[in-house]
Amino acid sequence: MDPLIITVAPVGAELAPDQTPHLAVTPQALGSVARKVRDAGASMIHVHCRNDDGSNTHDVARFKAAYEEIRARSDLIVQFSTGGAIGMTPTERAAPLALEPEMATLTCGSVNFGDDIFENSFPIMRGILSEMKRYGVRPELEIFDKGHLSNAYRLQREGLLDFPQHVDFVLGVPGGLDASVANLADLVGALPPGCSWSVAGIGRAQLPMATVAIAMGGHVRVGLEDNIYYSKGRLATNEELVARVARIAQELGRPIATPQQAREALRLAPVAGVVGEDFITP
Ligand code: KMH
Ligand code: ZN
Numbered sequence: 001m002d003p004l005i006i007t008v009a010p011v012g013a014e015l016a017p018d019q020t021p022h023l024a025v026t027p028q029a030l031g032s033v034a035r036k037v038r039d040a041g042a043s044m045i046h047v048h049c050r051n052d053d054g055s056n057t058h059d060v061a062r063f064k065a066a067y068e069e070i071r072a073r074s075d076l077i078v079q080f081s082t083g084g085a086i087g088m089t090p091t092e093r094a095a096p097l098a099l100e101p102e103m104a105t106l107t108c109g110s111v112n113f114g115d116d117i118f119e120n121s122f123p124i125m126r127g128i129l130s131e132m133k134r135y136g137v138r139p140e141l142e143i144f145d146k147g148h149l150s151n152a153y154r155l156q157r158e159g160l161l162d163f164p165q166h167v168d169f170v171l172g173v174p175g176g177l178d179a180s181v182a183n184l185a186d187l188v189g190a191l192p193p194g195c196s197w198s199v200a201g202i203g204r205a206q207l208p209m210a211t212v213a214i215a216m217g218g219h220v221r222v223g224l225e226d227n228i229y230y231s232k233g234r235l236a237t238n239e240e241l242v243a244r245v246a247r248i249a250q251e252l253g254r255p256i257a258t259p260q261q262a263r264e265a266l267r268l269a270p271v272a273g274v275v276g277e278d279f280i281t282p
Contacts, residue, residue: 112175
């Protein structure tokens with residue numbers, strides 16, 4: 001099977017600093033996480049940023065500092081969030097794309113999000129996609145519900161998106177599609193030919209979804225954005241969550257992708273100044 005791409009989502013926007021001591025608040029802390037998860041087997045990092053007080057920000061200068069810290073300490077594929085946090089404007093959410101990260105997320109539709117609504121109307125999606133095109137940023141399609149795939153096909157018909165793409169199924173958000181093997185298999189079966197996919201199971205669904213994806217030939221996203229526990233009542237670090245996925249993959253005979261291998265699999269251009277490293281066995 002293809003080498004496993006492990007994406008880490010270490011920060012997110014919903015986590016409060018008093019929920020875990022392991023939230024990377026500063027760009028320096030994010031750089032340190034990048035190094036540790038790289039050593040544990042990650043090949044991509046999904047980036048949200050916080051202010052020093054832990055509040056959410058999509059400030060371009062803060063993203064630039066985070067990007068530089070990650071790049072200085074690792075060869076990970078850097079993927080910015082364009083989802084941001086509930087309440088951010090679409091313009092705010094898209095602003096860091098000007099830094100030309102290799103990838104960024106594109107959530108393919110609105111979804112209930114706990115008691116809130118994560119708003120991704122067609123005008124919002126078109127606007128974010130056009131900024132991605134402008135800055136040469138590759139999207140990762142975030143699918144929280146099956147209708148989001150239909151929305152992606154509509155964007156394709158409008159000529160704004162071409163396939164194949166890399167797709168991330170975010171399953172188990174309260175308000176989105178449940179994290180079940182049947183739902184995951186259904187979504188994978190509905191993908192256009194040639195798409196690669198990963199799954200991000202929320203909360204306690206993270207580990208079973210990751211394990212199933214490894215066996216199915218998909219890829220995996222883990223990290224504190226989606227789940228803060230290693231086991232019931234025991235808080236996790238990002239590197240522990242990555243290392244566990246890498247160990248399970250090794251037991252199942254699935255090799256782990258280095259960032260360079262992941263770039264090749266995702267057809268991303270090599271990044272000037274980024275030197276590939278060998279995978280370090282956890
Ligand atoms: N924080 C959520 C509202 C993304 O990063 O693109 C949106 C989110 C998705 O996390
Ligand atoms: Zn995110």
